[in-house]
Amino acid sequence: MSTSNPSSSWIAQFKPGERVEVSSNDPGFRGSWFAGTVIRREENNPNRYVVEYDQLYEDESGEKLLQETLDWIQLRPPPPPPEKKKVQFKFGDEVEAFHSNGWWEGAIIAEHSGGKFAVFLRGSKEQIVFEEKDLRYDNFREF
Template sequence: MSNSNPSSSWIAQFKPGDRVEISSEDPGFRGSWFAGTVVRRDANNTNRYVVVYDQLYEDETGDRLLQETLDWIHLRPPPPPPEKKVQFKFGDEVEAFYNDGWWEGAITAEHSGGKFVVFLRGSKEHIVFEEEYLRLPVQWVKGKWEPRFEQVQREEEMKFTQGMQVEVTTDEDGFKGAWFAATIIEPSGEDKYLIEYKTLTNDDDTEFLREDIRACNIRPCPPEIIAVDGFKVMDVVEAYYNEGWWVGLIAKVLSNGNYQVYFVEYDEKTTFKQADLRPHQEWLNGKWVVP
């Protein structure tokens, strides 16, 4: 959609040779930014620019870089590097470098070795990235960089109250990818809560286990979604197993309403009844998203 006559008196000014990042309204490319260079200003409309991409080509032969004429609102300077090393964590809004561009998403799991699972909103898929291919999203607003609203608000959205029914996950080996029902007991420090599990007990099974859990590892209980038509191969699901809900993929549809589920984290397959499965949902920026 063109916006060559903006109501604001401020309009981005670019010169030939300026390095820029380019966004697109085309289906399949929304929420992405690609590197390029300004070639010239459009002679017929001073609010439009001819740009050439760094890594996108006009056709599959790769002989000629793609050029486009775009409104100024689709251009911005390359974001500045962070002032200090970013410590990425679960729930962070990020941009991930994928298919030659930076794509909006959110971290949905932390792996060892500085790797993170990112849910890309544009393609609605989970992909593992090393931290060097991630960056925090920022906005170019009237000639200056500002943090994204979602990033500023994330800590406030993740507050939990005493007695709230939640689900929690842990980074401990053998428990990654699982969510366990719990109750918030009280805040236990900066960005931490004391919780009591509803299914896990202490070593002598005399009472329910209590632990201090980081806020980024806590989410509200997901809304119930009934899979009326069942599941199909490659659906992302959560399977109830060993007192918790474990994230996996449907590997095979069996007879009598049974399914074989593949757990990527552990490279294992197990058979479940449909009653023990639920669609996987992600809690991102205060709302539930179904990948």
């Protein structure tokens, strides 16, 4: 059995300019992922990165994109683009739903007509109806 520190055996190596998705530990945002770009890796702590968000801003004016310094564990690569074939979502599927400029983890709890689905968002404990175009499979669930 290995006695090495698990956190040092696998640490993501993101490069400046690389696209990522960012999770938040802030109350009300758990279970959500927001798109951004790595600006740089911290020199004095290689496990931390400065990331600029695509659609989150520093203030209400929306003039300057928000930048944050985050631990590597809060970052993941974006999922691959969706396949060309039509996805068939169904009751019980683990999905991420695009809501408030981010992807929120949840599960389909009802199917509606017109390609709409009710999704229970775990982090906010909300049930919201989404169009099929605003859903994607939660490809990272097994991690």
